[in-house]
Amino acid sequence: MEDNFASRMVQLRKESGLSQKDAAAGMLISQALLSHYEKGIRECGLDFVVRAAGFYGVTCDYILGKSGNKHSLEGDLMSAEDIPGDGVYTAQTAMRFVMFLRSLLKGFDFYNINPDKIYEDKYVTYFTLCFYRILLTAAKSGEIPSHWLGSRPVTAKPFFAEIVDTAMRYALEGEGIQGSYAPADMPAPLCVKTFVNQAEKLIFDAWMVITNQIETN
Secondary structure (H helix, E strand, O other): OOOOHHHHHHHHHHHOOOOHHHHHHHOOOOHHHHHHHHHOOOOOOHHHHHHHHHHHOOOHHHHOOOOOOOOOHHHHHHOOOOOHHHHOOOHHHHHHHHHHHHHHHHOOOOOOOOOOOHHHOHHHHHHHHHHHHHHHHHHHOOOOOHHHHOOOHHHHOOOHHHHHHHHHHHHOOOOOOOOOOOOOOOOOOHHHHHHHHHHHHHHHHHHHHHHHHHHHO
């Protein structure tokens, strides 16, 4: 089905478990008019697009079929509460896990980011090096241009990957990550549960491969 206003209106109403009559009443229009909107017979004004998006709790871009994200990316990333997408492992879930863990370990405020201090955070330094390590691997395999790595002489040195790995370990030593502020009985947020489940699955799969190789040899 084509993603457009009409199809999204039908989809969202059904996902909400609402009858056409109840949805129409909630959006302050007649059932007949809503039926025309859902069938694509009539076009609505911008004011109704905003009203419908607010009623279903999605963005205007989503309800118009212009985006696959129901919610604002910035709003979802910065939300300190669980959101529906946290139960599925995606790049957004991983980023929310990173932001939550950093806020917990460093007392980082979701809503008052100090741009003068963020680069002094050793936790951010670690993730900078971690993703740089991915960039390095991609460049060596030819997946991205090698000139993306820059021109500093250190990138051409032998064992450069090992140097990056060492820098990552140094980033977490000493006074890097401070003590936790979470109460002992604090339940794990959904994004943390999803992230941990995915990470442990990957580790278990790797362990099984290594075990099978050892048994084969």
